[in-house]
Amino acid sequence: MRPDFYRTLLSPWPWLVLTVGAVMPLLLPNYYLHILTVTLIYAALASAWNIVGGIAGQISLAHSLFVGAGAMLSSALLVKLGVNMWLGMLAAAAVSAVIGALVSFIDYRFRLGHLSFALITLAFAEMAEIYVIGTDFLGGASGLFLPRDTGDITQFQFGGGRGAYWVMLGMTALCILVNLAILTSPLGYNLRSMRDNENAAQAIGVGLLRNKTLAMTISAVLTSIIGTIYARYLTFADPYLLASPVLTIEIVLFATVGGLGSAIGPALGAFLLAPVGEILRGQLGDKLPGLHYFIYGLVVIGVILASPGGVWSFIKSLGRRRS
């Protein structure tokens, strides 16, 4: 890894942000803590997606499948078979990794372009949603209720609000760290060269299959684990939320607004937009149905117009101008 990886780790900023993040639950009322937890979930998802969609530049719309696998499979194993949710989390992550590798292989074998890749991954996600809804074991259309969270960590229970928040804070930090590690290691160089030009990447010795598969499996495993945590946090594994391609669209939106390909950008995008969406829905959802979507859409358009290359690159360019 490049020295700047360690420099970033040793600099005070990430630790300051983590510390402030860690004391938040002690200061915030429950409602805002919930919004912050959901924001962290989306920040982690956007960050995990960025490995494939940003760094490797492949717009994967399959990621709701990985969230769904992490949420529905681990929940079903617990509720139907009594399997410890930690094991369920690992099993779901393994399934996601295999599916991710399969998607990469198809992409490599048939030399899918960007558009075909997006469409095929969307097809995978749609099939997954239909499969979940049609399968009783996975809860079918009505989903699965999880047992009450008693705070027993050995049972993947984190004690509700605060516990789930801290777990998600750690998970988000891990996802950002993985992004940073990839960007400052040979894998990052290989993925970026592939993103820009696959032929030219091959001509400088970059193996497409190996690198695509690595990126996709890392991303799928992280996404699946977040899915398991998300289901546990909600105490209800809802296929229409957790296995729906609409979820992927939100992830892609946050990552793009924040700044594709950078380590921190996608999480930043989630922090800018997710709370706005949640608060608008909370404030306006019952007054005039649909209005919160409208305002949210305007906010998104505003942010994109203000920083077309992503908020993070906008902030960086401000920093450069000043120095």
Add this chain to the structure above:
Amino acid sequence: MAILAVDNVSKRFGGLVAVDSVSFSVAEGEILGIIGPNGAGKTTLFGLISGFMPPSAGDVKFDGASIVGVAPHLLVRRGLSRSFQIVQTFADMSTLDVVTTAALVRRPLLEAIDYAGHVLARVGLQGKEHLTPKQLSLQDKKLLEVAKCVATDPRLVLLDEVMAGLTLAETEAPLAVIRELNAQGVTIVMIEHVMPVIMRLAQRMIVLNFGAKIAEGTPQEIVENKAVVDAYFGDHVDA
């Protein structure tokens, strides 16, 4: 021993025969020039040798072993590197990052970054490490193509028109790099349109026309070859 042996290689696209039973071999340490009119199949031939497309018939041997069906990135690892005629840009990577990626073929990351800096300086791109390829002039882009090849530590490089579009003066920098590479023992096969350049550089040349090899010999023999003159100027030219 021949480092590269092309044996009766053909490539058909539907009814079009882009490369037609071409055979030639290249000795280790040689500089071979390939010329021919537009559409003669030169770049296709490079694609066949470097693993980017499979030949319809025939065999290509690198270092004595057949390389038909071997993926391009594995050929690079074995020491066969190519440049592209149409400069391949990487939109979001600096020239240093691009060349570092190439250097990663044989080096751990920190060494690769270091080496990439040296290679860029060697081809004359020092001070432009942090520009993206899009910000480079055509001449610099061509130098970057050469730098990408050099950074993989090749034994054989296929250079596809690295001097096309440059003025004669601008060809000096890439020429020097190619000579230096060759002096270090790297075998070079180059497609080139700039005749004065390739005449000075190549020890041997082959000429393609309509996909077939029509002549082979020293640069002097080639310019005196009637079939070659006919291919370039038509056969009704009265001298």
